[in-house]
Amino acid sequence: MNLSETRIRAARAQEKRYEMQDGDGLILEVMASGKKYWRYRYTQDRRRMRATIGEYPHIGLREARMTRDEMHGRIKDGLPATGVVKQENGSTFRTLAEQWHEAHKQTLKNQRDAHRIWSALESHALPFIGKKEIKTVTASDILEILNRLASAEKFEMVSRVRIICSQIFRYAIATSRLEHDPTYAVRGAIVTPKPGHFASLTRPTDVGHLLRSIDAYPHPIVRYAMQFSALVFLRPGEVRHLEWAEIEGGEIRIPEKKMKMDRPHIVPLATQTIELLQKTQQLTGHGKYVFPSNRAPKGDRPMSENTVLVALRSMGYTNEQMTAHGFRHMASTLLNENGFNRDWIERQLAHVEGNSVRAAYNYAEYLPERRKMMQWFADYLDELRGNLKG
Numbered sequence: 001m002n003l004s005e006t007r008i009r010a011a012r013a014q015e016k017r018y019e020m021q022d023g024d025g026l027i028l029e030v031m032a033s034g035k036k037y038w039r040y041r042y043t044q045d046r047r048r049m050r051a052t053i054g055e056y057p058h059i060g061l062r063e064a065r066m067t068r069d070e071m072h073g074r075i076k077d078g079l080p081a082t083g084v085v086k087q088e089n090g091s092t093f094r095t096l097a098e099q100w101h102e103a104h105k106q107t108l109k110n111q112r113d114a115h116r117i118w119s120a121l122e123s124h125a126l127p128f129i130g131k132k133e134i135k136t137v138t139a140s141d142i143l144e145i146l147n148r149l150a151s152a153e154k155f156e157m158v159s160r161v162r163i164i165c166s167q168i169f170r171y172a173i174a175t176s177r178l179e180h181d182p183t184y185a186v187r188g189a190i191v192t193p194k195p196g197h198f199a200s201l202t203r204p205t206d207v208g209h210l211l212r213s214i215d216a217y218p219h220p221i222v223r224y225a226m227q228f229s230a231l232v233f234l235r236p237g238e239v240r241h242l243e244w245a246e247i248e249g250g251e252i253r254i255p256e257k258k259m260k261m262d263r264p265h266i267v268p269l270a271t272q273t274i275e276l277l278q279k280t281q282q283l284t285g286h287g288k289y290v291f292p293s294n295r296a297p298k299g300d301r302p303m304s305e306n307t308v309l310v311a312l313r314s315m316g317y318t319n320e321q322m323t324a325h326g327f328r329h330m331a332s333t334l335l336n337e338n339g340f341n342r343d344w345i346e347r348q349l350a351h352v353e354g355n356s357v358r359a360a361y362n363y364a365e366y367l368p369e370r371r372k373m374m375q376w377f378a379d380y381l382d383e384l385r386g387n388l389k390g
Contacts (some may be wrong), residue, residue: 003028011036025067028056037179038064038072043094054173054182056117067174091177093137094130097121100171110198114256117164124149124161134172139185149192151279154305158190186351201317202333208384210322213315215385222311224280225291225303229327230274232376233349236324238265240302242290248276263348268371344369 003022011020013034014138020028023040038053052186053059053067067270101121103167105114128145142165149158165183172178199208211230229239238254247253259265269277277290284292287299295301308324335345344366 003061008036008056008061022061022065023109024068024072026053026064028064031288038067040068042071043073044075044139052173052176054178058175058181058184059170063239069178071174091134092130093132093134093170094126095255096134096172096175097126097130097168097179099175100168103171103236120157120161122166124154124157124313125165134169134178137169137182139182142188143189146186146190160240162186199327200333201322204334204384205383207330207334210317211315211381217311217315219294219304219311221280221291221294222307224276224283226308226311227276228273228280228291229324230330230381231270231276231309231374232267233328233331234267235328235350236305236308240291240305243288244281244285245288247290250274259350263350266367267348268367268374270375272378272382273374331377334380335373338380339343340373340376341366341369344373348373 003020007020008028011028011030013030013032017029017031019039021028023027027039029037030038031037036056038056038059040051040053042049042051051071053064057066059067066192086207101114101118125145129141132141142162145165146158146162149155149161162183166181169178169181169183172182173226175213201207211227214226214230217226225239229236232252234242234254238258241258242252244256246254247269250253250269252265252269254267256263256264272375280290284290284299288300291303292299293301293303312322312324332345332349336342347366348370350372
């Protein structure tokens with residue numbers, strides 16, 4: 001008789017551990033402690049063997065069956081059921097991450113996704129838990145990583161890093177290096193804003209004060225980066241990684257590989273934006289990036305992702321008032337309130353078109369209208385900045 005979620009939940013601990021059969025080698029082992037573990041029994045090279053799939057309910061019935069089927073398929077192909085050969089000193093988080101990534105990237109159609117996954121790991125997880133044995137990584141370790149991301153307002157990365165780490169831990173479970181996934185305990189522990197709802201200032205008077213504060217910021221490159229962010233509606237990462245080679249003839253043309261939605265993007269430049277870039281070029285035009293790191297005199301490394309955030313905090317703006325992402329929401333709100341066509345605004349924000357086929361060709365759509373809109377907005381910001389007294 002195959003198992004069901006109802007039977008599994010109803011199973012209670014006994015004085016000794018016992019097993020519940022699901023079929024085709026999948027069993028649920030109920031420990032005297034009350035914990036329940038999925039195991040897979042199989043025969044390979046005439047030897048009876050057993051692999052641990054993971055702990056219930058971290059691994060549900062459906063996922064356990066899928067893992068069993070994957071293992072069975074590997075055995076039929078003459079491969080180890082677990083997918084890896086155990087190696088000495090091969091159970092650190094980094095080692096498991098490398099093995100998982102090597103196997104996972106083969107299933108991805110877009111290899112840029114594989115690069116982004118590894119980049120997220122290398123930037124946000126491996127520096128902190130990479131050298132730890134996989135069995136010693138705790139939920140507290142994961143929560144500390146996620147809290148660090150949330151404090152830096154990298155809200156989209158919070159969920160992404162947790163999910164990637166979870167996949168690595170589940171891979172470790174399937175390869176008998178681990179019994180449970182510590183990320184399960186931190187799901188929902190950090191509440192992040194919904195995409196597109198980052199804190200920002202939208203009242204015209206408040207925006208005017210913000211612009212005045214930015215104009216008075218003492219470090220010129222950071223000041224120019226914030227002024228530029230207010231004018232062009234780009235995401236913070238797109239601003240930081242902007243290259244001088246992408247600016248030509250009154251436009252910015254960002255290739256698809258650098259955009260979040262994998263679509264090329266055109267930004268028509270207002271007169272004020274061109275003048276701002278000319279001032280910036282006097283300071284950074286010798287290098288690759290428009291807004292380079294202050295630790296890269298040759299201009300070959302982009303500005304740190306926390307630089308604008310630190311600047312906003314130093315000017316007295318809190319997490320609830322303004323963020324680096326907030327410049328986009330600020331522009332969207334002001335333009336919508338002033339009656340501009342929503343399609344023009346969405347296209348300038350580089351929000352992906354629902355029809356993916358059409359989206360591949362419409363990056364230049366509404367360009368004449370968007371050019372006029374961008375000039376109006378730059379003039380409007382000057383008006384808000386100038387309307388303040390004192």
